[in-house]
Amino acid sequence: MISFRWTASTEALATIASVWLLVARVILAPAEHWERRRAVNTQELFDTYVFELDWNTSIAGRPPAEENIAKAAANMGRPAPTDWYTDTEDLPRPLDVVLSQRSSAVWGRGTHLAYAITLAGIGAGLLVAGVTIAAVADVSLNDYLLRLFLPTVPALLDTIDLSRLHWSTSHQKGRIETAADDLWEAGLQDLAAVTPADCRRLQDQSYRLRLDCPRVAYWLYKARRDSDDRAMRAAVAQRLAEYRQAHPGDA
Numbered sequence: 001m002i003s004f005r006w007t008a009s010t011e012a013l014a015t016i017a018s019v020w021l022l023v024a025r026v027i028l029a030p031a032e033h034w035e036r037r038r039a040v041n042t043q044e045l046f047d048t049y050v051f052e053l054d055w056n057t058s059i060a061g062r063p064p065a066e067e068n069i070a071k072a073a074a075n076m077g078r079p080a081p082t083d084w085y086t087d088t089e090d091l092p093r094p095l096d097v098v099l100s101q102r103s104s105a106v107w108g109r110g111t112h113l114a115y116a117i118t119l120a121g122i123g124a125g126l127l128v129a130g131v132t133i134a135a136v137a138d139v140s141l142n143d144y145l146l147r148l149f150l151p152t153v154p155a156l157l158d159t160i161d162l163s164r165l166h167w168s169t170s171h172q173k174g175r176i177e178t179a180a181d182d183l184w185e186a187g188l189q190d191l192a193a194v195t196p197a198d199c200r201r202l203q204d205q206s207y208r209l210r211l212d213c214p215r216v217a218y219w220l221y222k223a224r225r226d227s228d229d230r231a232m233r234a235a236v237a238q239r240l241a242e243y244r245q246a247h248p249g250d251a
Contacts, residue, residue, distance in 0.1 A: 123159030
C-alpha cells in the first residue's frame with residue numbers, strides 16, 4: 001500500500017523486505033531456538049517433578065537453575081497457568097503419568113493444527129489481496145511483482161514455512177498420542193505391562209518435539225484454552241471411568 005501511495009518508495013521497501021528476510025533467517029531464528037531450549041528445559045523439569053521421572057541428561061543436559069526459572073517467571077508479563085494437568089484422582093502409577101502425557105499431546109495436536117490452518121489462510125489472503133489490488137489498479141505484471149509481490153515475500157515465506165511446520169508438529173503430536181493410547185490399553189489389561197521406562201520414552205519423544213516445534217501465538221492459545229481445558233478434563237474423566245469399570249476392586 002505504501003508503494004502504491006509513494007511510487008518512489010518501491011525500491012526501498014523491496015530492500016527492507018530482503019534485509020528483513022536475511023535478519024530473520026540468520027539472526028532471529030537461532031536466537032529463538034536458544035530461547036526455546038531454555039523454555040523446553042523448564043517444562044521438562046516441571047514434568048519430571050510431577051511425573052516422578054528421572055532427568056535424562058543425555059538429551060536435556062543439566063537441569064535449568066532455579067534462579068533462571070524465577071527470573072523468566074518474573075518477566076513473563078501474563079498470569080501463569082495453574083492446574084496444568086487434570087487431576088487423575090486414584091489412578092495408579094504409571095497409568096496416571098501416561099494419561100497426563102496423552103492429554104498434553106492431544107492438546108498440542110489440536111492447537112498446532114488450528115494454527116497451521118490459520119497461517120495458511122493468512123498467507124492465501126495476503127496473496128489474493130495483492131492480486132486483487134493489482135487487478136483493480138490495472139498495473140502491469142512487472143509493477144505487481146516489484147511493488148506488491150516482492151515486498152510481501154518474507155511474510156508469504158513465513159506463513160508457508162510456519163504452516164508446514166505446525167502441520168508436521170500436529171502430526172507428530174498425534175503419534176505420541178497413539179503411543180500413549182497403546183500404553184493405556186496395555187495398562188488396562190495388566191498394570192505391570194506399563195513401566196516408568198515406558199513413560200520416560202514418551203517424555204523423551206515430547207522433549208525432542210518441543211525443541212524443534214514452532215511456537216503457537218499466545219492469542220490463539222488463550223482463545224482456545226477454556227475449550228481445550230474442558231475437553232481435556234472430559235477425556236480424563238472418561239478414562240478414569242473406563243479404568244474403574246475394568247478394575248472395580250480398585251475403585
